[in-house]
Each structure stands twice: as structure tokens, then as C-alpha cells.
Amino acid sequence: MKFKKQIFGFLDMLRFTKLVPNRRAALAAGSTEPLPKSWRTNELARRLHPGMMDVELTAVRQLAPGMQEFVFRRLDGGAFPFFRAGQYISLQGIVGESIVSRPYSIVSSPREALAGKLALGVADAGFFSGYLNREAKPGDRFRMSEPSGEFHYETLRDKPQIVCVAGGAGITPFVSMARSMAEGDEPFSMTLFYGARTEAQLAYKKELDALADKGLRTVYVLSDEEKPGFEHGFVTAELLEQYVDPREVTYFLCGPQAMYAFVAGQLAKYSLPVKAVHKDATCCPNLALDAPRTFQLTVHVRDEVFMMPAREDETLLTAMERGSIPAPNKCRAGGCGYCHSKWLGGEFCIADGRDGRREADRKFGFIHPCVTYPLSDIEIDVPASE
Ligand code: FES
Structure with missing residues (x-):
């Protein structure tokens, strides 16, 4: 192979001969100060992604029959990391001989978490949730994951008006979303359909009613009671049409599997794109087998x-x-x-x-x-x- 020699190539070679002395001179002129131990970017990354956190339960209160609120603080006194309203954490504890953990939607708004307080609403159902409801008390310590999950508003994907449908304890992520909207941190307007058997089983009703003048519209739907000021029955297409244009909103659903199937049936006639309906994930349950091996x-x-x-x-x-x-x-x-x-x-x-x-x-x-x-x-x- 033949190389064509060019004058500029020789000049480059001349520069190259000065490379080592130039580097030595630059090193000699450098600061003798030791390098910083940590960098601002790394500190921010640690704040946003702390991994597992040691937390202490600071308060417990009854929300509704069979459902309580648990408030936590970090043991190191720090703020909880920023999250998107609607996301969950995984709480880990030791019950008897077992190390158990469960994901729970965060009830606090992102601002409240940054102020060092993080609340969860937990229904008394299942092994760990039952333990929390019956035995956990202020002062108890747990481990908590950083917030995760895809169940949150996304400006590029979702419509400016959202409809949230909650069944029973599925209200929790929507309390966070409503609070975050009221604090001016979300760009959507929100209509919440909250279904329960009776009025007494509605958790966070006082808090949701207090957000009415901050833009939250809540429609309570009772299946087992008929009362003025409450809708009766289930969240049907006819009910949705009384409050919103069902084709012009994005849906967020959180509740039992039966509710997902029912609401999906109601929405079928609108032929909505898949991205118009988001369902919060539920834990994988035990299988119903007669004689499991x-x-x-x-x-x-x-x-x-x-x-x-x-x-x-x-x-x-x-x-x-x-x-x-x-x-x-x-x-x-x-x-x-x-x-x-x-x-x-x-x-x-x-x-x-x-x-x-x-x-x-x-x-x-x-x-x-x-x-x-x-x-x-x-x-x-x-x-x-x-
Ligand atoms: S814990 Fe999320 S995939 Fe298994």
C-alpha cells in the first residue's frame, strides 16, 4: 500500500515530539490540592436512588374498617427521594422467621416525601399487610426500597384530563396524584371515581373533599348503599358519560382484578387505544389448587x-x-x-x-x-x- 506524503503530516509529527514535554509541564503546573471526595452529580444520584432505606414507623391511624395509614421517616433523618405521584415502594420486614416484603402505593405527595414524611395506606389482607395492621406500632423499624413503577402521569403519552377509578384500598395512588396536582406539580385535571361498598369504607374521604376547591372532582360510588350525594352501583359507561367525555380522557385504574375486568367491559364500546388505559399492577396471588404438591x-x-x-x-x-x-x-x-x-x-x-x-x-x-x-x-x- 502506498502512502501519500504531505507537508501537513510532517508538521503533525513535529507537534507529536512535543507531546511528552508539554504534558510534563502541564502536570508540574497543576494544583497540589487533593481531589474532592464526592461530586455534586454523585450526591444527587445518591439522593434520587438511595437503594434500600432503613425507616421507622412514626404514626398509625385508622382510615376505614380494615385499613390503616402508616407514616415513616428515614432513620438517617434524610428526605425520601423524589418520585412520580402514583408510584410505589416495597416495604420489607421480618415476621417470625420469614423476611417478607410487599409493594405499597405511596399516599404522600412527592413534596411531602421530600420533607421527610412518607405515608402508606394498607388494607388488612394477606400475610405482611395483616401483620402491619394488627401488630406494627410506632418505633418499629423496616427496610424500604426507593420508589418505582410505571403507574404515573406522562405528559407526552396521556391526555390533559385524566379519569381515575379506584376500588376499595386502590384509592392510595390517587391520593398522592390528587395532592401533587393540588400542589401545582402535575399538569392534568383529574376526575376521581371512588367505589366502595358503603360510605364508612371510603378511606381519605375528608382529605379528598378538602381538595375539591383545588381542582379535584370526586364521584363516590357506593355499591351497597343509596345516599344523597353518592352515586349508587358501579362505575359504568353511563356514569362516566355523566361527568366526562369518555373518549377524550386517559384512564388510571387501581383496585381488585374484578374491577379491572368490569371497567374494561364498560370501556370496550369506545375502542380506546391501549395507551389510554393504565392499570396498577397487583401482586401475583397464590393459585387456587385443591391439593397442592x-x-x-x-x-x-x-x-x-x-x-x-x-x-x-x-x-x-x-x-x-x-x-x-x-x-x-x-x-x-x-x-x-x-x-x-x-x-x-x-x-x-x-x-x-x-x-x-x-x-x-x-x-x-x-x-x-x-x-x-x-x-x-x-x-x-x-x-x-x-
Ligand atoms: S419483583 Fe418485579 S419482576 Fe419480580
């Missing part, structure tokens, strides 16, 4: 190996919690990927509609234990928890 679950965590029983009606994550293995998890619904683990052998099935794995994960044998049930003895490799 029990298999052996072998878990590798770094260079340690643990063995424990795993019932076929419970997820692998539940089996690990029973076995006191602190397996990482957040959403418990197959969506966040935080529990992402390597499958090493055995048969399993994944809950219907919960397989949130990427194609590459399926191909290379990764699973989400939070939505995976054993069908034989099974062996997995789990990342170490924080």
Missing part, C-alpha cells in the same frame, strides 16, 4: 446453596421468603425485573399474563420468581439482595 427448591446465592420446600400454589419468591432467603424483589407482579434470576433446572409455569421477561431472558433461561410456580423440584440462581 410440595417440591424441593434449591437456591444458589453467590457461592452459597440453600434448600427449602416450595408449594406448587405459591411463587418461588414466596417459598424463598418462607425459607428466610432475602431474595431481591419490588413489584411482585412480573414487571420490574428486580427479582430476575437464572433458571438452572426443573419445571415451572408462569402466572397468566404476568410474563414480563424480555425475549433474551426467555432465550437464555432467566425467570422472575415473583410470578413463577414450581411444577417439579427446581433449582435457580438468585442475585444477592442489598
Whole structure:
């Protein structure tokens, strides 16, 4: 190969010969001050993404029969990280021999969390939530994940008017969204349809009513009571049409699966695009099996190996919690990927509609234990928890 020699190429070579002396001179002229130990960008990243936080329960109050509010502070006295109204945290505690955690929607607004206070509304249903409702008291300590989740308003995707439909304890993310809107931090206007059996079962009613003059419109829908000032029945298409133009809004739904199915049926006639309806994820439940078999679950965590029983009606994550293995998890619904683990052998099935794995994960044998049930003895490799 022939190279064409050019005069400028020789000049470059001359500059190159001065490179080393120039660098030496620059180093000699440099400051002798030690480098800073931390940088502003890193500090901000730590504030926004603190990982797991140690927290203390500071107050408990009854919201409705079978539902209480729990207020937390960080043990290090810091602010909770900024989040998007509608997101959740995962609360972790030790109950008996088990390390248990559950995701809960945040009730506080992002501003309240930045002021150091974070509240959750928890219904007395299930193992950990039942423990919280019956036994947790101020002074108790827990671990809490940083906020996560996709259930929040997105300016580019969502319409300026949103309709939120809450069923029972599903009111919690909407309290945060309504507060955030009232504080001027959200660009949407919000109509909230809040369904419960009776008026007594409406949590946060006083707080929601107080936000009426800050732009929140709340429609209470009671299924088992007829009262002036309340709608009766369920959130039907006819009811929606009385308050909004159902084709010109974005929907946010949070409540039991039966409510999702009912509201989806009501909205079907509007032929809405998929992006017009957002549903909050719910934890993957136990399967209803008459005589569930029990298999052996072998878990590798770094260079340690643990063995424990795993019932076929419970997820692998539940089996690990029973076995006191602190397996990482957040959403418990197959969506966040935080529990992402390597499958090493055995048969399993994944809950219907919960397989949130990427194609590459399926191909290379990764699973989400939070939505995976054993069908034989099974062996997995789990990342170490924080
Ligand atoms: S905990 Fe979120 S995918 Fe398993």
C-alpha cells in the first residue's frame, strides 16, 4: 500500500515530539490540592436512588374498617427521594422467621416525601399487610426500597384530563396524584371515581373533599348503599358519560382484578387505544389448587446453596421468603425485573399474563420468581439482595 506524503503530516509529527514535554509541564503546573471526595452529580444520584432505606414507623391511624395509614421517616433523618405521584415502594420486614416484603402505593405527595414524611395506606389482607395492621406500632423499624413503577402521569403519552377509578384500598395512588396536582406539580385535571361498598369504607374521604376547591372532582360510588350525594352501583359507561367525555380522557385504574375486568367491559364500546388505559399492577396471588404438591427448591446465592420446600400454589419468591432467603424483589407482579434470576433446572409455569421477561431472558433461561410456580423440584440462581 502506498502512502501519500504531505507537508501537513510532517508538521503533525513535529507537534507529536512535543507531546511528552508539554504534558510534563502541564502536570508540574497543576494544583497540589487533593481531589474532592464526592461530586455534586454523585450526591444527587445518591439522593434520587438511595437503594434500600432503613425507616421507622412514626404514626398509625385508622382510615376505614380494615385499613390503616402508616407514616415513616428515614432513620438517617434524610428526605425520601423524589418520585412520580402514583408510584410505589416495597416495604420489607421480618415476621417470625420469614423476611417478607410487599409493594405499597405511596399516599404522600412527592413534596411531602421530600420533607421527610412518607405515608402508606394498607388494607388488612394477606400475610405482611395483616401483620402491619394488627401488630406494627410506632418505633418499629423496616427496610424500604426507593420508589418505582410505571403507574404515573406522562405528559407526552396521556391526555390533559385524566379519569381515575379506584376500588376499595386502590384509592392510595390517587391520593398522592390528587395532592401533587393540588400542589401545582402535575399538569392534568383529574376526575376521581371512588367505589366502595358503603360510605364508612371510603378511606381519605375528608382529605379528598378538602381538595375539591383545588381542582379535584370526586364521584363516590357506593355499591351497597343509596345516599344523597353518592352515586349508587358501579362505575359504568353511563356514569362516566355523566361527568366526562369518555373518549377524550386517559384512564388510571387501581383496585381488585374484578374491577379491572368490569371497567374494561364498560370501556370496550369506545375502542380506546391501549395507551389510554393504565392499570396498577397487583401482586401475583397464590393459585387456587385443591391439593397442592410440595417440591424441593434449591437456591444458589453467590457461592452459597440453600434448600427449602416450595408449594406448587405459591411463587418461588414466596417459598424463598418462607425459607428466610432475602431474595431481591419490588413489584411482585412480573414487571420490574428486580427479582430476575437464572433458571438452572426443573419445571415451572408462569402466572397468566404476568410474563414480563424480555425475549433474551426467555432465550437464555432467566425467570422472575415473583410470578413463577414450581411444577417439579427446581433449582435457580438468585442475585444477592442489598
Ligand atoms: S419483583 Fe418485579 S419482576 Fe419480580
